[in-house]
Amino acid sequence: MASFQSQESTDNSQFVKHVSLSGLTGGYANEQAIQAYRSILSTMEEKLIMLQLNNINNVHDIPISRTQNLINDMKQIIKNDCQHSYVENDYIDISPDTGRCITYCEKCFSTFD
Numbered sequence: 001m002a003s004f005q006s007q008e009s010t011d012n013s014q015f016v017k018h019v020s021l022s023g024l025t026g027g028y029a030n031e032q033a034i035q036a037y038r039s040i041l042s043t044m045e046e047k048l049i050m051l052q053l054n055n056i057n058n059v060h061d062i063p064i065s066r067t068q069n070l071i072n073d074m075k076q077i078i079k080n081d082c083q084h085s086y087v088e089n090d091y092i093d094i095s096p097d098t099g100r101c102i103t104y105c106e107k108c109f110s111t112f113d
């Protein structure tokens with residue numbers, strides 16, 4: 001990737017621009033892309049639950065592990081690519097007796113400690 005970023009030739013300007021917009025050099029994903037990410041994430045979460053519910057004799061252990069890794073990667077991608085719009089100190093109930101304040105992004109719903 002570094003070789004693409006260091007390309008200075010005007011002939012490659014279109015390509016360099018494309019690479020920078022893809023997020024590889026820290027560009028942000030727009031709202032449509034974040035929604036696409038979140039849709040992919042929720043589908044993976046549904047499939048994970050389906051595999052867990054049908055994991056008789058641990059037949060799905062490896063696919064479950066791989067799906068969990070994909071979900072974690074997708075969450076990280078969303079967190080990295082979203083230009084967050086922070087909502088601070090929103091109080092969430094953990095149980096009837098306890099709750100805590102969190103910061104989350106109203107675009108991608110990532111949470112922050």
Ligand SMILES: [Zn+2]
Nearest residue numbers: 082084105108
């Ligand atoms: Zn966000």
